[in-house]
Amino acid sequence: MASLPSVAVTRTLKLDPDFRKHPTVEKSKHLISEKSDTDPFGWKFRNKVGGLPRSTFNDERGDEPQIAIQIFQEMLEAGAYPTNYTLGTALNACSSLYSVMLGKQFHAYIIKYQIDFDTSVGNALCSFYSKLGNLESAIKAFQRIREKNVISWTAVISACGDNGEAARGLRFFAEMLTEDIIPNEFTLTSVLSLCCTMLSLGVGAQIHSLTIKLGYMSSLPIKNSIMYLYLKCGCISEAEKLFDKMETFSLVTWNAMISGHSQMMDFAEDDLSAYRSGCEALNIFFKLNQSGMKPDLFTFSSILTACSRLVAVEQGEQIHAQIIKSGFLSEVVVGTALINMYNKCGSIEKATKAFVEMDTRTMILWTSMITGFSQHGQSQQALQLFEDMRLAGVRPNQITFVGVLSACSHAGMVKEALSYFEMMQKVYKIKPVMDHFACLIDMFVRLGQLNEAFDFIKKNDFEPNEFIWSLLMAGCRSHGNLELGFYAAEQLLKLKPKDTETYVLVLNMYLSAGRWKDVSRVRKIMKEEKLKKLHDWSWISIKNKVYSFKPNDKSHFHSADIYKLLENLLDQVKSLGYESLETLEVTNGDEEKTYSSTAYHSEKLAIAFALLNTPNAAPIRIIKSIFMCRDCHNFVKFISLLTAREIVIRDSKRLHKFVNGHCSCGEFSCLF
DNA sequence: CTAGGGTTAG
Numbered sequence A: 001m002a003s004l005p006s007v008a009v010t011r012t013l014k015l016d017p018d019f020r021k022h023p024t025v026e027k028s029k030h031l032i033s034e035k036s037d038t039d040p041f042g043w044k045f046r047n048k049v050g051g052l053p054r055s056t057f058n059d060e061r062g063d064e065p066q067i068a069i070q071i072f073q074e075m076l077e078a079g080a081y082p083t084n085y086t087l088g089t090a091l092n093a094c095s096s097l098y099s100v101m102l103g104k105q106f107h108a109y110i111i112k113y114q115i116d117f118d119t120s121v122g123n124a125l126c127s128f129y130s131k132l133g134n135l136e137s138a139i140k141a142f143q144r145i146r147e148k149n150v151i152s153w154t155a156v157i158s159a160c161g162d163n164g165e166a167a168r169g170l171r172f173f174a175e176m177l178t179e180d181i182i183p184n185e186f187t188l189t190s191v192l193s194l195c196c197t198m199l200s201l202g203v204g205a206q207i208h209s210l211t212i213k214l215g216y217m218s219s220l221p222i223k224n225s226i227m228y229l230y231l232k233c234g235c236i237s238e239a240e241k242l243f244d245k246m247e248t249f250s251l252v253t254w255n256a257m258i259s260g261h262s263q264m265m266d267f268a269e270d271d272l273s274a275y276r277s278g279c280e281a282l283n284i285f286f287k288l289n290q291s292g293m294k295p296d297l298f299t300f301s302s303i304l305t306a307c308s309r310l311v312a313v314e315q316g317e318q319i320h321a322q323i324i325k326s327g328f329l330s331e332v333v334v335g336t337a338l339i340n341m342y343n344k345c346g347s348i349e350k351a352t353k354a355f356v357e358m359d360t361r362t363m364i365l366w367t368s369m370i371t372g373f374s375q376h377g378q379s380q381q382a383l384q385l386f387e388d389m390r391l392a393g394v395r396p397n398q399i400t401f402v403g404v405l406s407a408c409s410h411a412g413m414v415k416e417a418l419s420y421f422e423m424m425q426k427v428y429k430i431k432p433v434m435d436h437f438a439c440l441i442d443m444f445v446r447l448g449q450l451n452e453a454f455d456f457i458k459k460n461d462f463e464p465n466e467f468i469w470s471l472l473m474a475g476c477r478s479h480g481n482l483e484l485g486f487y488a489a490e491q492l493l494k495l496k497p498k499d500t501e502t503y504v505l506v507l508n509m510y511l512s513a514g515r516w517k518d519v520s521r522v523r524k525i526m527k528e529e530k531l532k533k534l535h536d537w538s539w540i541s542i543k544n545k546v547y548s549f550k551p552n553d554k555s556h557f558h559s560a561d562i563y564k565l566l567e568n569l570l571d572q573v574k575s576l577g578y579e580s581l582e583t584l585e586v587t588n589g590d591e592e593k594t595y596s597s598t599a600y601h602s603e604k605l606a607i608a609f610a611l612l613n614t615p616n617a618a619p620i621r622i623i624k625s626i627f628m629c630r631d632c633h634n635f636v637k638f639i640s641l642l643t644a645r646e647i648v649i650r651d652s653k654r655l656h657k658f659v660n661g662h663c664s665c666g667e668f669s670c671l672f
Numbered sequence B: 001c002t003a004g005g006g007t008t009a010g
Helices: A017-021 A023-027 A043-049 A065-077 A084-097 A100-112 A119-131 A135-143 A150-162 A166-178 A185-198 A201-214 A220-232 A236-245 A251-267 A271-291 A297-310 A313-326 A332-344 A348-357 A363-375 A379-391 A398-411 A414-426 A434-446 A450-460 A466-478 A482-494 A500-512 A516-528 A559-575 A602-613 A630-643
Strands: A538-542 A545-549 A620-624 A647-650 A655-659
Touching: A065 A084, A084 A100, A084 A119, A100 A119, A119 A135, A119 A150, A135 A150, A150 A166, A150 A185, A166 A185, A185 A201, A185 A220, A201 A220, A220 A236, A220 A251, A236 A251, A251 A271, A251 A297, A271 A297, A271 A313, A271 A545, A297 A313, A297 A332, A313 A332, A332 A348, A332 A363, A348 A363, A363 A379, A363 A398, A379 A398, A398 A414, A398 A434, A414 A434, A434 A450, A434 A466, A450 A466, A466 A482, A466 A500, A482 A500, A500 A516, A538 A602, A545 A602, A559 A602, A559 A630, A602 A620, A602 A630, A630 A647, A630 A655
Parallel strands: A620 A647
Antiparallel strands: A538 A545, A538 A620, A647 A655
């Protein structure tokens, strides 16, 4: 180990007196015992217990990095020399405080004494910059280390992973191997985590055999990481094999299982298995509770996300109660997941209540709430909240602006949308991405301003993606501008989308225009691309039991009653002005059963079932595997008016909350 | 001085 040059260091590291006012320190106030102006670092507390609280020296919650820094300063004032190890520990305290300013002072000190080549100091600098989100500086710190050890390599690899550059992390790992450095358990768990984010089962399996070769398979973190990798890559049986073989569990094991199943919902082969994955996440969560182990913030945020995907608000509410009891409600990630759960289940009121009660508001929390208002069609509230966020001094990101722009689009606020679009680029230096363009195109399309939409594309010089072309095509179709519609359809086909729903849209447009040649051409492409068939499924959960419906489903016990009620409802809503769109549309892309009457789409059956089996005023919540067709959307609006029920349907594209004959989506579905 | 599990999007 390199030692420090013997230079008098007294008072060379002068802490900025204002450092306590740094917002991150402000946020950590609760960590400081009996804070007062004359005793900002809790000296009284230290004196009372006759020494430092134990937690100062470990990594658990409740450690007090301010005290560590204060002692470091005291040490310098006393004329003692820090060792390279002391400096590393002090830098760690800076990381815990997320204090850029303080850390940079340490860095300046390190540069002054020319010890950045030292292994321990360099390692600490690398992870400090990584935690602040400054990957380039972290890599520079790593590169200046003269003798890089396994810790240095692990630090730089996980720095890449933590800052969204997993592939770069893998390249460092490869380089490490060529330098003949043997990875340890820490390195391999980091590398496995990279494979998880990249969903790279190939590399992951190689790492798996490497861990066996190196004899690390007894390590619990290693086992957890491998199990999680298989889960995330969809190899459930492999993951379960490992899980069953494990004699010891940690909470991380449970959490990996829960979040693995929850995330699998997004990658599942078909919608039914996605739904089952979500239910499995809930089952594992219940088993965890029975095991006597206490869930933590990771558990709660994963399970709430599973609930939101399942639109399982009853289960979500029970978990909410458990969170209150266990004291995790103040954790901002849990709060964010909770707000998101209520939003996705159509309960904007409960989401708002949870938001108001949060005392820490991160950018993601603000963004979730803004997006929630936007998805519920409450554009004014979304924009007001965005202004509040700016006033609170929180910097919005790309996703925040997706929420803001979609709020404008929803309300047809062209002027405001364009001004926020400009603000995003000029004030916040955020480059627009496809989602931002999509919001603006969506706005023009909803207003029927198709030429403006095409002009916008030309003016902004970008290549629209599948989603935007399908918006344009659908808009052209519903506003009767067939020429532009055909053009958009051709652009769409050129992109060869992998999404069956998109082809169904194209097919329907050609069908309704009677362009049979194009119809068969599109069908041929669909066959060539070997696209999955679409299945129109709806699910509803009543009293903890799940019922699923497919179109024209007659398999249910109450089938006759369901159809009788549906006929009856049809008659009633017709008298209220509902006209069924009798056009037969392609709903599944299946050669055999190309046409299916809209009259018995799955959500209609699910609603009839819910009306028969739930109390009079109870809201109805349905999850649907594909997007709602125009006819169903219109029908459900009338049903909500007729029955005075709140009906929430989450389809594959967005949230629809029907109240008194209106839908929160702002007639988005009428395009399709 | 280095690890495994978590939150926002059309």
